[in-house]
Amino acid sequence: MTIAGTDSGGGAGVAADLRTMALAGVHGCVAVTAVTVQNTLGVTGVHTIPPETVAAQIRVVAQDIGLNAVKTGMLATGAIIDAIVDVAAEVGIGRDRPIPLVVDPVCASMHGDRLLAVEAMTALRERLIPIATVVTPNLDEVVLITGIEVVDDETQRAAAVALHEMGAQWAIVKGGHLRSSPRSADILYDGTDFLRLDYERIDTPHDHGAGDTLASAMTSALAHGMSVPDAARFAKGWVSESIRWSYPLGAGHGPVNPLWRVANY
Ligand SMILES: Nc1ncnc2c1ncn2[C@@H]1O[C@H](COP(=O)(O)OP(=O)(O)O)[C@@H](O)[C@H]1O
Numbered sequence: 001m002t003i004a005g006t007d008s009g010g011g012a013g014v015a016a017d018l019r020t021m022a023l024a025g026v027h028g029c030v031a032v033t034a035v036t037v038q039n040t041l042g043v044t045g046v047h048t049i050p051p052e053t054v055a056a057q058i059r060v061v062a063q064d065i066g067l068n069a070v071k072t073g074m075l076a077t078g079a080i081i082d083a084i085v086d087v088a089a090e091v092g093i094g095r096d097r098p099i100p101l102v103v104d105p106v107c108a109s110m111h112g113d114r115l116l117a118v119e120a121m122t123a124l125r126e127r128l129i130p131i132a133t134v135v136t137p138n139l140d141e142v143v144l145i146t147g148i149e150v151v152d153d154e155t156q157r158a159a160a161v162a163l164h165e166m167g168a169q170w171a172i173v174k175g176g177h178l179r180s181s182p183r184s185a186d187i188l189y190d191g192t193d194f195l196r197l198d199y200e201r202i203d204t205p206h207d208h209g210a211g212d213t214l215a216s217a218m219t220s221a222l223a224h225g226m227s228v229p230d231a232a233r234f235a236k237g238w239v240s241e242s243i244r245w246s247y248p249l250g251a252g253h254g255p256v257n258p259l260w261r262v263a264n265y
């Protein structure tokens with residue numbers, strides 16, 4: 001299941017998640033948190049869904065269809081985070097529970113438009129991250145959550161340690177925004193070992209939805225029963241190829257494209 005917002009441009013959020021989940025061989029269910037008015041240039045409006053409606057979407061799917069793995073993306077408000085954390089305890093989602101939870105702590109769009117209220121940062125830090133099986137921030141989110149500015153490998157590792165200490169079972173600190181590096185390397189940490197997930201940096205402005213695609217590929221792999229390190233390796237390869245096959249759309253940032261998996265270009 002993806003718990004996330006919609007993007008009218010079809011590049012990020014629920015649309016990106018469902019594309020990846022389908023192509024990765026799992027049935028994706030949806031709990032919508034917010035409707036965004038969005039195109040490739042930015043977000044011009046957000047309509048949030050009542051927290052009890054978000055929780056109810058999760059509850060009815062858990063009760064009928066069942067959940068193998070869950071990811072969160074855009075959550076919009078602290079009240080929505082609270083509702084998700086409460087229903088997660090009720091149906092068994094989260095670390096040390098039967099259903100793994102991947103938390104992509106989306107705070108803003110790539111255009112800099114806010115997708116999580118400032119007041120929600122405390123609930124994110126103190127309630128949601130502590131129940132995450134894996135948390136997957138980009139470098140902008142790392143600064144907002146931990147105060148650590150990542151500039152190199154050492155600070156990237158320090159951020160992973162801070163996120164693990166906040167309660168996440170595993171932390172992946174994504175290096176996509178570390179433009180000074182010729183590689184695109186993410187660091188995975190479980191409190192003991194660091195795993196570096198390294199890939200060539202692909203030179204393209206069309207990377208809208210990359211973070212969602214990484215987290216939903218990982219969630220799909222966890223739903224198939226893979227371990228977190230195997231799921232992370234799978235997801236890194238998946239998002240890298242999706243960035244390679246991204247396409248221009250509109251006047252801004254086009255979407256990453258998981259159709260590389262099936263398309264015969
Ligand atoms: N230009 C790029 N080339 C290759 N991989 C990239 C590139 N940009 C981002 N990635 C990878 O895509 C994933 C999403 O990263 P990032 O862009 O940092 O997140 P977000 O989309 O949340 O801002 C990460 O695995 C990152 O390393």
Ligand SMILES: Cc1ncc(COP(=O)(O)O)c(N)n1
Nearest residue numbers: 005006012013109110208209
């Ligand atoms: C509904 C929604 N969810 C997530 C993102 C983040 O994606 P990106 O960082 O590519 O803008 C977004 N723009 N919109």
